[in-house]
Amino acid sequence: MSGKTAILRMTRAAAPRLSNASRTPIFRAIPAVQRPFSISAARSRSDVVQETEVPVSVYSPDSTGAAGSTSDHFSIPVNRDDAKPKPFPVEEDSDVVPLTKRVYRDMPPMMQKMSVMDKVVVVTGGARGLGNHMARACAEAGAKALVIFDVNQELGDQAAAELHQKTGLPVSFFKVDVRDGAAINAAVDACVETYGAPDVLINSAGIADSNIKAETYDPAMFRRLIDINLTGSFLMSQAVGRAMMDANKPGSIILVASMSGSIVNYPQEQSCYNASKAGVIQFGKSLAAEWAKYGIRVNCISPGYMDTALNRVPALEAQKKIWRSMTPQARLGNVDDLNGLCVFLASDASGFMTGANVAIDGGYTVL
Ligand SMILES: NC(=O)c1ccc[n+]([C@@H]2O[C@H](COP(=O)([O-])OP(=O)(O)OC[C@H]3O[C@@H](n4cnc5c(N)ncnc54)[C@H](O)[C@@H]3O)[C@@H](O)[C@H]2O)c1
CATH class of the missing domain: 3.40.50.720 (NAD(P)-binding Rossmann-like Domain)
Structure with a gap:
């Protein structure tokens, strides 16, 4: 995080304890330099290898249905874009399927x-x-x-x-x-x-x-x-x-x-x-x-x-x-x-x- 970027953190937990006069939500800007940061944490972070691919091994039952198994080995690419949470669909009226x-x-x-x-x-x-x-x-x-x-x-x-x-x-x-x-x-x-x-x-x-x-x-x-x-x-x-x-x-x-x-x-x-x-x-x-x-x-x-x-x-x-x-x-x-x-x-x-x-x-x- 750059020095310019600050973490906006709302001190919600404290809000209910405030007097009525000061009950607006408080947003506190915490500059990144103020965050506790130990040397060992810094070292272990730089030690992490930023993989571009993840090797995968899959063992599954034989697709022919015959006794035995198949195995497959391949790699999947790593996407380093920030993952954005997807909105959840709101479930409206739907079927109800009883367990038989x-x-x-x-x-x-x-x-x-x-x-x-x-x-x-x-x-x-x-x-x-x-x-x-x-x-x-x-x-x-x-x-x-x-x-x-x-x-x-x-x-x-x-x-x-x-x-x-x-x-x-x-x-x-x-x-x-x-x-x-x-x-x-x-x-x-x-x-x-x-x-x-x-x-x-x-x-x-x-x-x-x-x-x-x-x-x-x-x-x-x-x-x-x-x-x-x-x-x-x-x-x-x-x-x-x-x-x-x-x-x-x-x-x-x-x-x-x-x-x-x-x-x-x-x-x-x-x-x-x-x-x-x-x-x-x-x-x-x-x-x-x-x-x-x-x-x-x-x-x-x-x-x-x-x-x-x-x-x-x-x-x-x-x-x-x-x-x-x-x-x-x-x-x-x-x-x-x-x-x-x-x-x-x-x-x-x-x-x-x-x-x-x-x-x-x-x-x-x-x-
Ligand atoms: N919706 C929320 O955000 C939320 C959050 C936390 C807790 N809750 C709790 O979840 C429960 C259900 O809430 P909901 O959102 O489904 O509300 P809702 O109003 O959609 O459903 C409540 C149901 O309770 C029935 N009811 C109310 N008073 C009754 C009474 N005296 N006797 C018998 N039935 C009575 C109502 O007719 C209604 O069918 C409630 O106890 C509520 O306090 C709801």
């Missing part, structure tokens, strides 16, 4: 373990957004039946019909508000009656309030958000956890928290949401410790900024530019970006994992 028993039987043991074959999966907030896409992912990973809990009657019914039509799997929708313990208990009982005790709970139902200053936050709104995001996580876990215990069945509970449970977002003020998600993370850890003896695992997924309806609000457009600029991957997450971790946590492949909180945030929280 025949395909499952042909899968290697590790891949079988990574599936949710024959599991009953309950997804709250499954009518749309991240919950809906995690439900689809579980269908593709072998779920026996999917059960959607959501407060939105129209969207929930539509989502269940669509998922069933696309996969042929049994899918039920229960119009349930996650604040309503009695309704949740009745719905979980009905689910047990129809499909057996759930193996997996994915709790994705949640709401967000942002750009509300703590000094003017309406206490009734504060209580409502905590009730949905935190108490809802408790009521759902309690009902599904009891059903797992009654059936003497091991299970996996996945709570969708947020990176906001561990960091303070910038620039929007949203103390209540942040507090609710911090509560979800700590609740998840506590449950994990309490329920390990029942074989029930509890883990949290903490998404960063995701491109879902929750954030597709015109008022947030300007802030989204700032969010992207503070995210190493320079983008918002796609609506299906939680799917891989969700299936892994639901599957037996994560059998020794409980009490974890895993961020999926394009690198936001590492800065």
